[in-house]
Amino acid sequence: MAFLEGNALFRNLYCLLAGNSGNAQHCGRDGLLPAGWEWLAFALVGFAITFLLLSAFLLLTMFYTYLERRLLGRFQGRIGPNRAGPFGLLQPVADAIKLLTKESIVPQGADWLLYNLAPLMMVVVMFMVLAVIPFGKHTFIADLNVGVLFIIAVTSVNALAVFMAGIASGNRYALFGGMRAVAQLISYEVPMVLSIVGVLLLAGSLSLVEIVEAQVIPFFLLQPLGLFIFVVSASAEMNRPPFDQLEAESEIVAGYHTEYGGMKFGLFYLAEYAAVLTTSGVIATLFLDGWEGPLLPSHVWFLMKVFFLAFIFIWVRATLPRVRIDQTMAFAWKFLLPLGIINVFMTAAELLLFGHEEAGGQGIVLSTADLWLMSVVNFAVAVVGIGAFSRLVSLRTPALPVSAPKPSAAEVV
Amino acid sequence: MTAQDILFWALAGASVGSAVAVVTMKSIFRAAVMLAFSFLAVAGLFVLLNADFLAVVQVLIYVGAVSVLLVFASLLTRDAETGNTANRLRLPALLGSALLLAFLATVVLQTNWSLMEDTLSAESLARVQEVLSATPQWLAGLLLSEWVLPFEVASVLLLAAIVGALVLVRERQP
Numbered sequence: 374m375a376f377l378e379g380n381a382l383f384r385n386l387y388c389l390l391a392g393n394s395g396n397a398q399h400c401g402r403d404g405l406l407p408a409g410w411e412w413l414a415f416a417l418v419g420f421a422i423t424f425l426l427l428s429a430f431l432l433l434t435m436f437y438t439y440l441e442r443r444l445l446g447r448f449q450g451r452i453g454p455n456r457a458g459p460f461g462l463l464q465p466v467a468d469a470i471k472l473l474t475k476e477s478i479v480p481q482g483a484d485w486l487l488y489n490l491a492p493l494m495m496v497v498v499m500f501m502v503l504a505v506i507p508f509g510k511h512t513f514i515a516d517l518n519v520g521v522l523f524i525i526a527v528t529s530v531n532a533l534a535v536f537m538a539g540i541a542s543g544n545r546y547a548l549f550g551g552m553r554a555v556a557q558l559i560s561y562e563v564p565m566v567l568s569i570v571g572v573l574l575l576a577g578s579l580s581l582v583e584i585v586e587a588q589v590i591p592f593f594l595l596q597p598l599g600l601f602i603f604v605v606s607a608s609a610e611m612n613r614p615p616f617d618q619l620e621a622e623s624e625i626v627a628g629y630h631t632e633y634g635g636m637k638f639g640l641f642y643l644a645e646y647a648a649v650l651t652t653s654g655v656i657a658t659l660f661l662d663g664w665e666g667p668l669l670p671s672h673v674w675f676l677m678k679v680f681f682l683a684f685i686f687i688w689v690r691a692t693l694p695r696v697r698i699d700q701t702m703a704f705a706w707k708f709l710l711p712l713g714i715i716n717v718f719m720t721a722a723e724l725l726l727f728g729h730e731e732a733g734g735q736g737i738v739l740s741t742a743d744l745w746l747m748s749v750v751n752f753a754v755a756v757v758g759i760g761a762f763s764r765l766v767s768l769r770t771p772a773l774p775v776s777a778p779k780p781s782a783a784e785v786v
Numbered sequence: 787m788t789a790q791d792i793l794f795w796a797l798a799g800a801s802v803g804s805a806v807a808v809v810t811m812k813s814i815f816r817a818a819v820m821l822a823f824s825f826l827a828v829a830g831l832f833v834l835l836n837a838d839f840l841a842v843v844q845v846l847i848y849v850g851a852v853s854v855l856l857v858f859a860s861l862l863t864r865d866a867e868t869g870n871t872a873n874r875l876r877l878p879a880l881l882g883s884a885l886l887l888a889f890l891a892t893v894v895l896q897t898n899w900s901l902m903e904d905t906l907s908a909e910s911l912a913r914v915q916e917v918l919s920a921t922p923q924w925l926a927g928l929l930l931s932e933w934v935l936p937f938e939v940a941s942v943l944l945l946a947a948i949v950g951a952l953v954l955v956r957e958r959q960p
Contacts, residue, residue: 518920
């Protein structure tokens, strides 16, 4: 199991249990378990680490829901939750207790199997992304050599979960939410993947750890257009405002989770807020140099970057109004997709121009001076591209064809 | 019995079990979701075979796209919720699945199932390990050099599909 080797915590715990026997790891002493039981050590330690990570992440998500409500309050000139505990910090706990004590209802006409399965699927998908994100130096569950693809693949299951919830509820508004989900999530996946391609070209690897290590200067300087497209399409993917068509409360009640109550609704809520943190983690890894930073420990840097990005997501939510569903789709296909293609071509061309083969190693390297030059060029192209496309692309609805000619003023009179 | 064996039998059981559920379940939506689970279990089998790229692509395409498309299509189909509609296509369907079964059986029976360790020399085994350690890079290199023609043909096929869809939904000009 080579993909677990970089994980320091895992290695130490595994050594404690299995020792020198088993995998080719050099622990220097014998383990607690007898020889031949390495697989048990592997399973136990893997489970323990996953459990630790999930608990820590759930605590962070709890804090994030508090932060979002509090900051939204501030943005809207009110105070926000401040009653439960000091500064209202225990508000998420109170919410969770309230949701857990509610009755679990399956509405009549709903498919009970799919209805109960959908929230679970959504939460599991969100947690699976955590497996490949490096939270600090040598801190990750698995350094897959297809890490970025893994994230894209796992989050694409999200569309199925939302659609399942929409259909299984047996409610028209829920069904509308599900239909919109499929249209929107699949559309925004295209520009999102295109925006990552630029990063992959620069890093020359799909592994998230290697992408962080490849960032001589942070990739947001080299990929401003890619970062913009990724942030926009990621906020559409996790259906944050201004792209929350899936649950637009002024149009379709609550969308796909209209019929959900109690902790089943709580799971959707959890998945939605957890998605903000995981997406911020992915953006921090791909564009903001991951755990790297001066002076402070790597984990602190990573968390600071994640919460900075999460703050931006909250800020956007408090600032922008929701766009219509047709505008959302037009934005993905007419605005983000061409910009994404421009970004990929530009990055590839620059790599051809500036890059030179490293002696011995595989892949292309660039000198730091060239990287800064590239950064300036890419920023210029990003500004020009976004400006030009916002002029060119109209998001206005085309006028509906008039079937019968309007009566002229003379006829009316 | 190693941990790998346990995982293999669990995944194989899950994939076959959910495949049986696809056929037996009355509700077509449940059947589609079961199909997605079957795809997921097959992805797990790919991981056990060290084919992580294939596993991820399996999840991306089959679970994330094909299943959603199936559910979407069944939503737009009349009488889909009440199970199979009766029509005269049973015999052709039987013939088609029998042909597929015969094809798969031939492939399974004719394949040489011996382990790589037994048949390959030490140096070619080392080469295989080297390729397996970075599958995406090798696949990308092969797709853009040796197999570039099928790769481009596939993109032309996709373009044709897009144009076809546009032609179908385009508004008729009066």
